[in-house]
Amino acid sequence: GQNIDQPTEMTATEGAIVQINCTYQTSGFNGLFWYQQHAGEAPTFLSYNVLDGLEEKGRFSSFLSRSKGYSYLLLKELQMKDSASYLCAVRGNTDKLIFGTGTRLQVFP
Amino acid sequence: DAGVIQSPRHEVTEMGQEVTLRCKPISGHDYLFWYRQTMMRGLELLIYFNNNVPIDDSGMPEDRFSAKMPNASFSTLKIQPSEPRDSAVYFCASSLRGLDPQHFMNTEAFFGQGTRLTVV
Numbered sequence: 001g002q003n004i005d006q007p008t009e010m011t012a013t014e015g016a017i018v019q020i021n022c023t024y025q026t027s028g029f030n031g032l033f034w035y036q037q038h039a040g041e042a043p044t045f046l047s048y049n050v051l052d053g054l055e056e057k058g059r060f061s062s063f064l065s066r067s068k069g070y071s072y073l074l075l076k077e078l079q080m081k082d083s084a085s086y087l088c089a090v091r092g093n094t095d096k097l098i099f100g101t102g103t104r105l106q107v108f109p
Numbered sequence: 110d111a112g113v114i115q116s117p118r119h120e121v122t123e124m125g126q127e128v129t130l131r132c133k134p135i136s137g138h139d140y141l142f143w144y145r146q147t148m149m150r151g152l153e154l155l156i157y158f159n160n161n162v163p164i165d166d167s168g169m170p171e172d173r174f175s176a177k178m179p180n181a182s183f184s185t186l187k188i189q190p191s192e193p194r195d196s197a198v199y200f201c202a203s204s205l206r207g208l209d210p211q212h213f214m215n216t217e218a219f220f221g222q223g224t225r226l227t228v229v
Contacts, residue, residue, distance in 0.1 A: 030216075031216060033217055033218075041222075042200060042220040042221065042222050042223055043152070043200075043220050044220070045217040045218075045219070048216075048217055087151075087152065089218075091216070094164065094165065095140060095157075095159065095164075095206060096154065096157065096164070096165055097140075097142055097154065097157070097202075097204070097218055098154055099144070099151065099152040099154070100151070101150070101151030101152075102151055102152070
């Protein structure tokens with residue numbers, strides 16, 4: 001089966017750095033994705049990892065360790081607009097795409 | 110491309126009525142996913158298709174739910190009869206296939222704007 005775990009909620013201060021962790025158990029592995037979802041909107045793609053290591057995209061970075069079934073999303077120089085839910089998703093070997101329940105991040109001034 | 114298009118955006122219906130949600134995926138995408146999102150359970154995969162063929166419908170909650178993909182540009186999710194506990198936001202997403210990781214191909218799923226279903 002497939003299972004994805006991430007914290008339910010996190011808070012941080014504007015300008016700070018926050019790390020959102022994700023652990024997973026899947027049948028096969030064809031990539032790990034992070035999505036951002038603002039309240040009332042659809043999820044939008046942030047990052048993709050298929051090999052171990054760090055992928056950097058501006059203020060956002062995502063890390064993957066396949067042997068540990070672990071990923072994190074790192075958000076730097078937090079802005080108020082970063083307040084949203086962050087969803088970790090894994091694509092298994094049959095291309096089934098499963099999402100975690102999401103981490104709601106609140107950024108305070 | 111206009112992206113994934115879902116209709117209607119909002120649907121309010123009475124318990125016992127039939128509800129049909131529609132989705133037009135991005136042209137050229139091989140995969141289509143139907144999800145349901147609630148506060149309690151997050152984003153749940155209901156069913157997904159590859160080249161119009163259903164691959165896994167193990168997430169469909171009951172026989173009241175059915176999905177079809179008659180061609181590459183259209184899919185429907187039907188609930189009959191609807192119940193208040195079906196109230197949720199239903200998302201459709203499409204993507205290219207997930208290839209061998211050595212190809213480093215980015216295969217993210219693109220979401221439609223969702224249908225907010227309320228069953229009273």
